[in-house]
Amino acid sequence: MNRLFALRNNHTVSFAGQALVILWALSLCCSVGAFAQRTAPTVNVNAPISIRATHLVGFENAKSNCNGTLSILDDALQFQQKGKPGAQVSTASIRDLFLGEESKQVGGLPMKLGKAAAPYGTGRVVSLFAHKKYDTLTLEYVDSHGGVHGAIFQLPKGQGEVLKDELLARGVSPNSGQYQPTRQNTAEVTREND
Amino acid sequence: MKTTERKSWFIWVAAIVTIAVPGQVLGQAAVESSRGRSGFAPQWTVQVEKVDSGHLDLAHSFQLAIYENLVQELNQTKQFTQVLREGDRKANEVPSLLILKTTVVKYTPGSETRRAVTTVSGATKLTVRTQLLTREGEIVVDRTVNGNVRFFGSNLGATHNLAGNIAKAVKKSNVAMFRASYHDIQPPAANAGATQ
Numbered sequence: 160m161n162r163l164f165a166l167r168n169n170h171t172v173s174f175a176g177q178a179l180v181i182l183w184a185l186s187l188c189c190s191v192g193a194f195a196q197r198t199a200p201t202v203n204v205n206a207p208i209s210i211r212a213t214h215l216v217g218f219e220n221a222k223s224n225c226n227g228t229l230s231i232l233d234d235a236l237q238f239q240q241k242g243k244p245g246a247q248v249s250t251a252s253i254r255d256l257f258l259g260e261e262s263k264q265v266g267g268l269p270m271k272l273g274k275a276a277a278p279y280g281t282g283r284v285v286s287l288f289a290h291k292k293y294d295t296l297t298l299e300y301v302d303s304h305g306g307v308h309g310a311i312f313q314l315p316k317g318q319g320e321v322l323k324d325e326l327l328a329r330g331v332s333p334n335s336g337q338y339q340p341t342r343q344n345t346a347e348v349t350r351e352n353d
Numbered sequence: 354m355k356t357t358e359r360k361s362w363f364i365w366v367a368a369i370v371t372i373a374v375p376g377q378v379l380g381q382a383a384v385e386s387s388r389g390r391s392g393f394a395p396q397w398t399v400q401v402e403k404v405d406s407g408h409l410d411l412a413h414s415f416q417l418a419i420y421e422n423l424v425q426e427l428n429q430t431k432q433f434t435q436v437l438r439e440g441d442r443k444a445n446e447v448p449s450l451l452i453l454k455t456t457v458v459k460y461t462p463g464s465e466t467r468r469a470v471t472t473v474s475g476a477t478k479l480t481v482r483t484q485l486l487t488r489e490g491e492i493v494v495d496r497t498v499n500g501n502v503r504f505f506g507s508n509l510g511a512t513h514n515l516a517g518n519i520a521k522a523v524k525k526s527n528v529a530m531f532r533a534s535y536h537d538i539q540p541p542a543a544n545a546g547a548t549q
Contacts, residue, residue, distance in 0.1 A: 215418070215509060216418055216421045216422065216509070217417065217418070217421040255413075257412075257413040257414065259412060259413075259414050261507070261508070262464075262465065262466060263465055263507055264465050264466065264469050271505065274469070283469070283470045283471075286466060286469035286470045287466070287470055289469075290465070290466045290469075295414050297413050297414040297417055299413075299417060301440060302438075304441050304442050304443055305440045305441055305442045306437065306438030306439065306440055306441035307403060307420075307438050307439045307440050308421070308438065309416075309417025309418070309420055309421050310417075310421075311414050311417065311418060311421075311509070
């Protein structure tokens with residue numbers, strides 16, 4: 160009888176231990192979940208984002224065809240050339256944005272001269288491989304007088320999508336019915352080509 | 354002795370007259386020509402409208418690049434007192450306003466790589482119809498203008514070339530002269546319908 164009681168007691172202890180282990184595991188899972196929930200949204204909407212870009216045309220107070228940094232501050236899109244004050248527009252004034260793709264020859268003038276000087280037209284063969292794809296971000300915004308501006312930026316491949324998403328997250332609303340990212344992309348590829 | 358002095362005095366006077374009078378005449382002519390130029394001084398304000406791609410599937414980057422380059426090029430022509438953008442509220446206060454409408458007629462997409470490899474193919478070509486209209490809808494200038502990039506440069510270079518050609522066409526049409534004929538209600542038929 161005593162033995163039976165002891166056995167029973169043993170069972171109670173082991174059951175309590177099991178329950179404790181399960182409880183501990185559950186709490187651990189919950190805390191991990193809570194931690195994951197806390198760490199999951201890494202994209203802070205208000206965090207500034209900066210991307211190296213080339214301003215092609217249209218951004219107010221910025222020179223055409225110059226390199227700089229395109230950043231999204233709290234409520235403004237800023238383009239800053241090295242060592243110069245940045246030009247910026249409010250994100251609220253952006254009416255429309257379009258993403259495209261373009262292929263350009265790399266190397267600039269030295270490369271062009273080199274290709275021209277290469278014997279037996281071998282420079283042309285180099286041209287076949289010396290091109291790089293870029294993203295183009297086209298913005299349409301209005302100034303304080305209501306005048307429409309169009310700005311075009313050239314970004315490294317893949318960065319255009321990042322910037323576009325950031326702008327959309329900050330409340331830039333694409334124009335009614337005109338914003339068709341997928342179609343626009345393909346259209347730009349076919350038009351601005353290869 | 355006296356006659357020699359008198360002779361030399363006459364020679365001096367003659368020399369001064371010879372030098373001074375034509376100079377004065379030329380100066381007067383220059384002043385008059387500058388007055389004449391100021392007579393054709395820019396009195397119109399132009400408002401540039403966004404580019405209409407018509408039925409063509411022209412990329413937005415091209416449309417906006419043409420528009421931006423047009424604003425720049427028209428500013429450089431100095432034919433207008435102001436160059437306003439579409440939607441600019443200042444246009445409502447301007448007495449003599451012309452509206453520039455641009456419609457894309459033809460677009461041939463090119464390739465920078467193809468241009469670099471073959472030289473002869475891969476040109477990006479644009480043809481637009483450009484119209485300068487008064488507020489009342491009267492056509493001042495109606496031209497078809499081409500722009501392209503054939504050898505070097507990116508595809509968007511065609512928009513810069515096109516905007517330059519449009520500005521040249523507007524300058525050639527002598528818009529300032531139209532002001533007088535506009536007030537005398539004379540139709541500006543001479544400028545309409547040409548091709549650049």
